[in-house]
Amino acid sequence: MSTTDTADRAESEGTGPARPATDIEEPGKRGRRPREDGGILNVFAHSFLVLWVVMAAAPLLWIVVSAFKTSAEVLSDPFGLPSGLHWANFANAWAEANIGRYAINSLIILSGSLTGTMLLGAMAAYVIARYTFRGNRALHFLFIGGLMFPVFLALVPLFFMMQNLGLLNTRPGLILVYIAYSLPFTIFFLTAFFRTLPSGVHEAAIVDGASHTRTFWQIMMPMAKPGLISIGIFNFLGQWNQFVLPRVLNVGSRDDYVLPQGLAALMVQMGYEGDWGALYAGLTIAMLPVLVVYITFQRQVQAGLTAGALK
Amino acid sequence: MHSEVPPAGEGAAGNSATGNAGGAGAPGGAVSVATPPPPGRPGPRAPYRAPTAQLVLTFFLPPNLTPEAVKYDRRYRTLDKYRFISWFLAVPLVFYLLLVAWPFVQAFYYSLTDWSGYGTEFNFIGFGNYTRLWNDSQFWDATRNSLVLLVLAPVITLALGLFFAYMLNAGGRHRKNETVSGVYGSKFYKIVYFFPQVLSVAIIAVIWARAFSPRSGVVNPLLENVGLGGLTQSDWLGKYGLWVTLLVLCWSFVGFYVVLFSASMGSIPKEIYEASLLDGANRSTTFFRITFPLTWDAIKTGWIYMGIQALDAFAIVSIMIPRQGIDVLPTFLYLKAFRDGDAAYATAVGVVLFLLTLTFALIMMRVGRRDRIEF
Numbered sequence: 001m002s003t004t005d006t007a008d009r010a011e012s013e014g015t016g017p018a019r020p021a022t023d024i025e026e027p028g029k030r031g032r033r034p035r036e037d038g039g040i041l042n043v044f045a046h047s048f049l050v051l052w053v054v055m056a057a058a059p060l061l062w063i064v065v066s067a068f069k070t071s072a073e074v075l076s077d078p079f080g081l082p083s084g085l086h087w088a089n090f091a092n093a094w095a096e097a098n099i100g101r102y103a104i105n106s107l108i109i110l111s112g113s114l115t116g117t118m119l120l121g122a123m124a125a126y127v128i129a130r131y132t133f134r135g136n137r138a139l140h141f142l143f144i145g146g147l148m149f150p151v152f153l154a155l156v157p158l159f160f161m162m163q164n165l166g167l168l169n170t171r172p173g174l175i176l177v178y179i180a181y182s183l184p185f186t187i188f189f190l191t192a193f194f195r196t197l198p199s200g201v202h203e204a205a206i207v208d209g210a211s212h213t214r215t216f217w218q219i220m221m222p223m224a225k226p227g228l229i230s231i232g233i234f235n236f237l238g239q240w241n242q243f244v245l246p247r248v249l250n251v252g253s254r255d256d257y258v259l260p261q262g263l264a265a266l267m268v269q270m271g272y273e274g275d276w277g278a279l280y281a282g283l284t285i286a287m288l289p290v291l292v293v294y295i296t297f298q299r300q301v302q303a304g305l306t307a308g309a310l311k
Numbered sequence: 312m313h314s315e316v317p318p319a320g321e322g323a324a325g326n327s328a329t330g331n332a333g334g335a336g337a338p339g340g341a342v343s344v345a346t347p348p349p350p351g352r353p354g355p356r357a358p359y360r361a362p363t364a365q366l367v368l369t370f371f372l373p374p375n376l377t378p379e380a381v382k383y384d385r386r387y388r389t390l391d392k393y394r395f396i397s398w399f400l401a402v403p404l405v406f407y408l409l410l411v412a413w414p415f416v417q418a419f420y421y422s423l424t425d426w427s428g429y430g431t432e433f434n435f436i437g438f439g440n441y442t443r444l445w446n447d448s449q450f451w452d453a454t455r456n457s458l459v460l461l462v463l464a465p466v467i468t469l470a471l472g473l474f475f476a477y478m479l480n481a482g483g484r485h486r487k488n489e490t491v492s493g494v495y496g497s498k499f500y501k502i503v504y505f506f507p508q509v510l511s512v513a514i515i516a517v518i519w520a521r522a523f524s525p526r527s528g529v530v531n532p533l534l535e536n537v538g539l540g541g542l543t544q545s546d547w548l549g550k551y552g553l554w555v556t557l558l559v560l561c562w563s564f565v566g567f568y569v570v571l572f573s574a575s576m577g578s579i580p581k582e583i584y585e586a587s588l589l590d591g592a593n594r595s596t597t598f599f600r601i602t603f604p605l606t607w608d609a610i611k612t613g614w615i616y617m618g619i620q621a622l623d624a625f626a627i628v629s630i631m632i633p634r635q636g637i638d639v640l641p642t643f644l645y646l647k648a649f650r651d652g653d654a655a656y657a658t659a660v661g662v663v664l665f666l667l668t669l670t671f672a673l674i675m676m677r678v679g680r681r682d683r684i685e686f
Binding site for chain 2: 046049057060079133143148152154156157158159161176179181211212243244247259267276283287294295301305
């Protein structure tokens, strides 16, 4: 029994030399163990993995289901299914609670700040990565040094600087701040990326008489596409979900709130009004598009968000 | 106004010198009739030099407006390179210096003053703010809470992340020709685990604030349903704010580390696992002797990153926790700066936060140092 088991295992692994080795020291014990181990561990592993799936998804599911409930149902029966699809919550969240407006504000800010971040970040990173000049290293350290400082340290001076520049509570102001605070990581990441690109193509372009600018746009940027996509996703989610900066620098009119701010304010407001259904509907509206985009591009998103830590 | 022809060709050594001097002195590069050196002239000759003023001007012009004269100067290539470098760096650098670097520098200075934030008058008071912090019990509470998060959040999150990642990558049953194999559906697990990472932290905070609500939340009924009715609380967020914050923080980052560690474990060569299996290692030995050491680099960076996240926690605490609940350092800073009008004092808190981050990162880098294993 044990011999067949051993043989079976050695065979299944496709490694010939395994056989003599197992025959020498207690063949039975070694032969059987990994199998049983595997079986038990498999069940064990799966139950824990499923448990965490529930942990991760249940709160979100609860919000989506609750979004269809009337306020009375939310209070009386937090677990139950809604009696019917109560679409009025969504209408309330969209119109009265202004979720649509907040989302549009976020989109406007993002369209400026993401473009700016990618453009300026790529430009600076390219020059730092591919050109030798005096102060190159110092500049690199200056940029990535920004990663060491918690944003809270700069918050107070930044607030008053924005006030002095007349950019407080304005969209351009928020866009510029988003760009500036995304630059250190973007440059850190893209510099490393540009350095890995082969220099042969670059040299060939120069020999063919392409200008520096042309080389950058037509040769290097297309080659850096995977890196640009990763960091683009990273910046998109980071800026879309940004809470601290707008909380401090965008406190003028409530109509100008970005989405995360709006949701936080909505919770306070609905707490007074007791209209929890509208809050859940608002959360659902804010949550679902991001989740759908994420599931569609999950490989890229995961790669983009963990890219920084892997470097 | 003297127009000059750039010296060209041989035997013009003196000519070249005068040309240069004239170029330097020429007002505003008024030279327009610069002629390129005739090509193909044999023999040695001094290099052609464009007037300096034009060279300077070129630096500020876009490449397609480069004056013809300059293009034939041998220094043009260097000039072109530096023009490109400075043009590309100028805007990012200005933004960065103005909006990031300068506020950081200012913060250190303001923390030594008594500036309220209103008006422009303030006095230099040395370390006054820091002595005030030393005696401020509210500050110590916030610091204690931040430190608890800093110590516990990375340990819990990374342990869970490693556990799940290992299960995903090596928890599967043995298949043919594979020593270690991932569980079935590992891709699905990773997708779901990652959900909290793509959601705004504001959304997460609102969801959990609602879940822990004593009246319409789900945590209390859930505890009752599983027979732990004794554990229900009437004020989760007020009384146990710190632990709820810790839970939410860990909850939202576990998925990130599962994905991160999975990638790192996936890059470990299969031969190493095969070899260890042949030597009779079981799974826990494999984990502690093979997987753990080989993912150590990712764990270390992950630890530092998670520590920084734990020191932040601003959105979670400020949205989820009611006013009478706990403070962490960032929320304490926010209140001092923007509610109490105590700007300088708040920057001192910021400096403390910075020093804490720095100390933590340095300790982690020293403790975590190991021989790097290349594979």
